[in-house]
Amino acid sequence: MPNKVVTTPYPLIDADPHAFRVVRYFRSSDYATWAAGTAAFPGALYFWNMADPAKVRLRTSLRLGGFLGFIGGFLLAYQRSSFRFWGWSENKREEDLDLAELSQRAAEGKPLYGTSSQPEWVQGTAYRNSAWSQLKFHAFPMFNFVNHQHHGTDPAKYGVKEKEVSD
Secondary structure, eight states: OOOOOOOOSSOOOOOOOOHHHHHHHHHHHHHHHHHHHHHHHHHHHHHHHHHEEEEESHHHHHHHHHHHHHHHHHHHHHHHHHHHHHHHHHHHHHHHHHHHHHHHHHHHHOTTTTSSHHHHHEEEEEHHTTGGGGGGGGOOOOOSSSOOOOOOSOOGGGGHHHHHOOO
């Protein structure tokens, strides 16, 4: 099955980035989004209670709201960071970090995207399951935790020779 090619306003960095890499490339605005989501959910519950008071204590609801806001804020921040990897939003900082990180790995002779003990078919399945999964967080949050070679970019830009790519 051919890969879906999407034209983007900014350069593609990685079509299916590893979850730890997405979090490592968070910007301060992503952390602010995460914090805002964490605070907004219980804040909305509190103000809703002021408008229409409930006869029950609000303490448990606010704690649950804080937890759900924390999870929702993280998913939103993760999605924003993924959009930059895909080239859907401005990504100059991530492009520079990616070039430096992967060029260094190539110079050291390491595989660009890490090694995996999984067979090729499992890596391919993991890629197909996690590609574009950041758009489906509302239904089923899924992250890429498998190192694989399906990233939609040319390894030659990092200084990898053709022989190394085929290995």
